[in-house]
Amino acid sequence: MMRLFLEATIKIAILIGGLMTAAAYLVLLERRVAAWVQDRRGPNRVGIPLTKISLFGLGQPLADGLKFIFKEEYTPAHVDRWLYTLAPLSILAAALATFAVIPFGSVIPPIGEGGPIPLVVAPGVDVGMVYVFALSSMAVYGVILGGWASNNKYSFLGGLRSSAQLIAYEIPLSLGILGVVLASGSLRLDTIIDQQAATGVWNILVQPLGFVVFMIAAFAESARLPFDLPEAEQELIGGYHTEYSGMRLLLYLIAEFLHMVTAAFLIAILFLGGWHLWGLTGSGDEITLFTAVLRIVVLTVKVLATIFFMMMVRWSWPRFRFDQLMSLAWKVMLPLGLVNLVAMAFVVEYRQWFAGTGTWAAVALGWVVLIGSSVGMALLAPLSSDNRPRSASEGAARQQIFS
């Protein structure tokens, strides 16, 4: 009991320390990537304080943090005081609590008596994936409460947009996950990694369509561009956190980056094999300390690569319009997710055909399904970016509505 408690406490301390630092440095990374994409220099001056040493701007997050701490904690007079304070707290708490079931490595060899120590805060949670869902749906509260409590039209619109968007994209998100769950037969993230490591076949190879659906839905859930309608600066000033400043704004920003980290972890774990890399990390729990560290490094590299990809996407695509966003969720992602689910059910049902060298057949099937359904979807073209009226009567009807 005492040992369990101690283990959990140490893991929580490592995780929260690591996540907070990571969030701070991801801000720096994002700014540097943005500068790189836009052919600027970005923040590169701040280094060690009181000296002239500038370590590529590595001191910038510290300076930003200090700035936020010393800023005035201003509460506008027109806000709903309690909910205004509660909203950023709840979103950060939910974002941090998600990591209770997300493994940040494999296991480390036993210390003292007892078995290998799994590198996840709550190792016994058999509903891991659903737990992640539960907490990501709790994140909506922070956004809509912040938007409502701010008592500001722009904030309110941001909150409403966000709740509609998050609820809509939870469906493709779960459809993308269902394929993985079907393949591995468990909702536990560590079991999902173990299964991929044991067979050596990452889920992205067999179900690339599920990967695409899940990744797009994860982008939308973490409200990153091209899905950042809740806080669209050009339309809503800042969306639900327009009225926030100081530490409370910082809580929102950290929570946003943590959502991105969560999404990256889930993509890496569910589809990119977690800590597994062919010929390097092996599989199973009987490992040396070196392999354990190697696995942590592999997982971290995968997560960072995914985050880097998300940042590149942010500076490469324009934002969706709201009707396009909803059409994408309901008319494109939902059918594609169902197609992927049916294909995976086929593979799992006739798994004797796909054993051994038949794995290549499963992989081929997955890619055929991806290409076929994408082409089919493109031909159907449910997404129309042209919103001009198609006929005179439609134009007149719209004129009536919007005048």
Added chain:
Amino acid sequence: MIAPLFAADVASQSPSWVASHAQQIQIALGALLAALALWLILPRASQRGRILGGVLGIVSLGLFAAQFPRLGDWLDDSMFVVLATLTVLAAAAAMTFRNPVYCAIWFALALLGTAGLFFFQGAQFLGVATVVVYAGAILVTFLFVLMLANPKGEAYYDRVSWEAWISAPAAAVMVAVLTVSLSQNVAAAPPAPQSQADLDRNILAPQHMAHLGKHLFSEYLIAVEVAGTLLLVGLVGAVAIVAADKELPGRAGATPASFTTDLGESGAGGRHA
């Protein structure tokens, strides 16, 4: 240990009638106090007596809680007490606040407490399902509607609870009946030391979800199918209502007319945004 509530020997007025019926008296008193407390703390026309109602409510809860045996070691007990207190207080607050948004938030907290209790009992799936379904989906939709509608609730009938004099005694009686039946069951059949195999199979199954799924889709298949059909009917109905309402010519996905005008009227910034 605990005599039935309406024992036949009430008529035999022995001198120690009060002592021999302490249990029943406690429960009856608890129910009475609970009804009074609920009536006092529910939002009525006047604010008077709310503090008294809160005190009475705590006393009655204490009377009910005294009927239950302790769970075991102090860690279990304190975990349970913390979670249960959180749930009950949040539920009481959800009933008594006047601002519907606050009510929804307190209700969400009550749901989180319930989920915590489920987790505490080892029912992992029920715990997360409570959060996903109720707190994550249904309550967010509630909030959505509440915020789109006039959130302040200026009208008198929005700010008071209706028929408080019926609902408060009804709730009190329900709590009393549940307490009696639960405490009797617990007292009559103290949890037998289950064999480790039973525990492994039923609760501590490492494949908790697979176990649950197997039961759901074999023993309770018809119930699952019926529930699924019901949900599908609801979905089709919603789509039918939306489709019938839509007069806007053009393609699907455009903003329905009613939505836009609603936003404009409620002052949430439809036109100028």
